[in-house]
Amino acid sequence: MSSPALVRHPEDSMPAIAEAGPAPGTVPPATPPSFGTVALRWYRLNRGGLRAIAIGIMSLLAFLLVWHLLTTYRVVFFVRFTNVPSPLAVYASFTKAIHDPKFLLHIVLSCRRIVFGFSLAAIVGVPLGLIMGRFKLVHEIVFPVAEVLRPIPAIAWVPMAIMLWPTNEQSIVFITFLGAFFPILINTLHGMSLVDPVLVRAAQCLGARERSIFREVYFPASLPHIFTGLTVGMGVAWVSLIAAEMISGQYGIGYFTWEAYSLVQYPDIALGMIAIGVLGLGSSLLIRGAGQLVMPWRLK
Amino acid sequence: MSEIVTKAPQGHIEVRNFSLSYDSIEGPVAAVTDTQIHVNPGEFVSIVGPSGCGKSTLLNAVAGFLKPTTGIVTVDGERVNGPSAERGMVFQQYSLFPWKTVRENVEFGLKMRGMPRSQRERAARTLLGLAGLDAFEKHYPEKLSGGMKQRVGIVRALATGPKVLLLDEPFGALDAQTRVIMQQILTNMWQRLKISVLFVTHDIDEAIFLSDRVYCMTARPGSIKAEIPIPLERPRQQSMMMSSEFLALRRGLMSLIREESLKAMGGEINDMGMQGLNIELHGHSLADVI
Numbered sequence A: 001m002s003s004p005a006l007v008r009h010p011e012d013s014m015p016a017i018a019e020a021g022p023a024p025g026t027v028p029p030a031t032p033p034s035f036g037t038v039a040l041r042w043y044r045l046n047r048g049g050l051r052a053i054a055i056g057i058m059s060l061l062a063f064l065l066v067w068h069l070l071t072t073y074r075v076v077f078f079v080r081f082t083n084v085p086s087p088l089a090v091y092a093s094f095t096k097a098i099h100d101p102k103f104l105l106h107i108v109l110s111c112r113r114i115v116f117g118f119s120l121a122a123i124v125g126v127p128l129g130l131i132m133g134r135f136k137l138v139h140e141i142v143f144p145v146a147e148v149l150r151p152i153p154a155i156a157w158v159p160m161a162i163m164l165w166p167t168n169e170q171s172i173v174f175i176t177f178l179g180a181f182f183p184i185l186i187n188t189l190h191g192m193s194l195v196d197p198v199l200v201r202a203a204q205c206l207g208a209r210e211r212s213i214f215r216e217v218y219f220p221a222s223l224p225h226i227f228t229g230l231t232v233g234m235g236v237a238w239v240s241l242i243a244a245e246m247i248s249g250q251y252g253i254g255y256f257t258w259e260a261y262s263l264v265q266y267p268d269i270a271l272g273m274i275a276i277g278v279l280g281l282g283s284s285l286l287i288r289g290a291g292q293l294v295m296p297w298r299l300k
Numbered sequence B: 001m002s003e004i005v006t007k008a009p010q011g012h013i014e015v016r017n018f019s020l021s022y023d024s025i026e027g028p029v030a031a032v033t034d035t036q037i038h039v040n041p042g043e044f045v046s047i048v049g050p051s052g053c054g055k056s057t058l059l060n061a062v063a064g065f066l067k068p069t070t071g072i073v074t075v076d077g078e079r080v081n082g083p084s085a086e087r088g089m090v091f092q093q094y095s096l097f098p099w100k101t102v103r104e105n106v107e108f109g110l111k112m113r114g115m116p117r118s119q120r121e122r123a124a125r126t127l128l129g130l131a132g133l134d135a136f137e138k139h140y141p142e143k144l145s146g147g148m149k150q151r152v153g154i155v156r157a158l159a160t161g162p163k164v165l166l167l168d169e170p171f172g173a174l175d176a177q178t179r180v181i182m183q184q185i186l187t188n189m190w191q192r193l194k195i196s197v198l199f200v201t202h203d204i205d206e207a208i209f210l211s212d213r214v215y216c217m218t219a220r221p222g223s224i225k226a227e228i229p230i231p232l233e234r235p236r237q238q239s240m241m242m243s244s245e246f247l248a249l250r251r252g253l254m255s256l257i258r259e260e261s262l263k264a265m266g267g268e269i270n271d272m273g274m275q276g277l278n279i280e281l282h283g284h285s286l287a288d289v290i
Helices: A002-020 A035-045 A047-072 A087-097 A101-134 A136-149 A154-164 A168-193 A197-204 A210-248 A253-262 A266-294 B055-063 B102-112 B117-130 B146-158 B176-193 B204-210 B238-242 B244-264 B272-277
Strands: B013-024 B027-039 B044-048 B070-075 B087-090 B164-168 B196-200 B213-217 B224-229
Touching: A035 A047, A047 A087, A087 A266, A101 A136, A101 A168, A101 A210, A101 A253, A101 A266, A136 A168, A154 A168, A154 A210, A168 A210, A197 A210, A210 A253, A210 A266, A253 A266, B013 B055, B027 B044, B027 B055, B027 B196, B027 B224, B044 B055, B044 B204, B055 B070, B055 B087, B055 B164, B055 B196, B087 B146, B102 B117, B102 B146, B117 B146, B146 B164, B146 B176, B176 B204, B204 B238, B204 B244, B213 B244, B224 B244, B238 B244
Parallel strands: B044 B196, B044 B213, B087 B164, B164 B196
Antiparallel strands: B013 B027, B013 B070, B213 B224
């Protein structure tokens, strides 16, 4: 079977080498691929992503179109679109608002509250979760209290927060903190409970002591779950913030949205909502980016 | 590296009157009873036995992860009180740190010892070079094949220059071809470093091929059923596995294990093979009989 192939092979290749020797300019591997082939390859490799982007854009455009049609024809079909602002009206109020320092102040203040409330929640929640996961006694003491307080929605804390804190600003930050705190704590704790004990053993028989094991094993092993907690916590932080602002705020994008309703500025309602959506999306993207930065081993 | 190689022979493991039992609602359950084993400095010793016989329990006690209920474990006369870098361990599940690169994994023990970064980087590179892994130093373990992961695991355990190397079914998860290569690599490293090795496996061929001596354990509660010296000459070649000497050892060990496996499974003891080979038990040398 194989012998004819073996015999034929040198016969075929010999003349090829003989020809290639004198002929100038026949060096196929050195030729750089043309721009066209590179572009085609790039397209083939990224076809899935491009498709998702194209469909995503079309779907957003379709959403806007449906919104536009529903509002221009003032459709009433169970839900009433009579007073709903059209996308164009919202766009008009948007162009006005970005030149309005007051609108920007609303956004800046909301972001500041998120930064304070969320950072506090992370600064307290992550270490507490790590310590609870490592030391049984702390877990046994803290966990029951956390479990009782956890199901209380942040919005139910509003009256209590107003009583607890001297200023409105502090109580809003407190409510934002509470919203983010429990998801962060619970997920950190979950991450700690899933740390592979064999990795701890491996570290121990390489000479690692308690502190090093905490820093080199427990913490990095829990990081994926910590970041899940941070992402969920960020979402709940926004929910809590907007609720708190609507009830007790004087500034902030939640207050802006509620005020627009009170002042019959209907396009501003939608503008406020969209701003909240964009800010929420932006902040979760930031956390995801930070996660990829901190956990390079998770990159595919 | 040279410091590790030229070290005076040490790593004498001694396990005496050892037993270990777990508490349960019905009272203590014995995992290992009345066990004596030892590993001489520079010796390669394997423990084989049916699954669940407590061979890993015994190894974990030598590592210092488990405390014996009775008896004592010493290394070079010092009592084992907990895990330490003096006893390197290699696990079946590789147990590399996924968040560390290959080199960082190898560096870990040196880092724990407080070695400066540049020095431990150099040491890790040298070791990875010896294991043929230099091209992968910046990879994360997830990207490696099973055989490469375990090579990193072995190199990591050896990086701190331990007195003894403990391996808990290290090649159990590898395919047959990779396993053979890994056995060869382990043998090379062992001969180079003159380190004592205690190797737990359920693979009889592996135990015979690698070891100077093999302990065979009984079914749960485990104890030593037989101690078998492996007089095969070194360096050992793959072809030796077909020699009559090897096959005789294999047959003997096989029947010992089968009997215990049947016991472990609650079946009737099949002592046909035992009678045929006329093997005497506990402490008696099987090779002498054969």
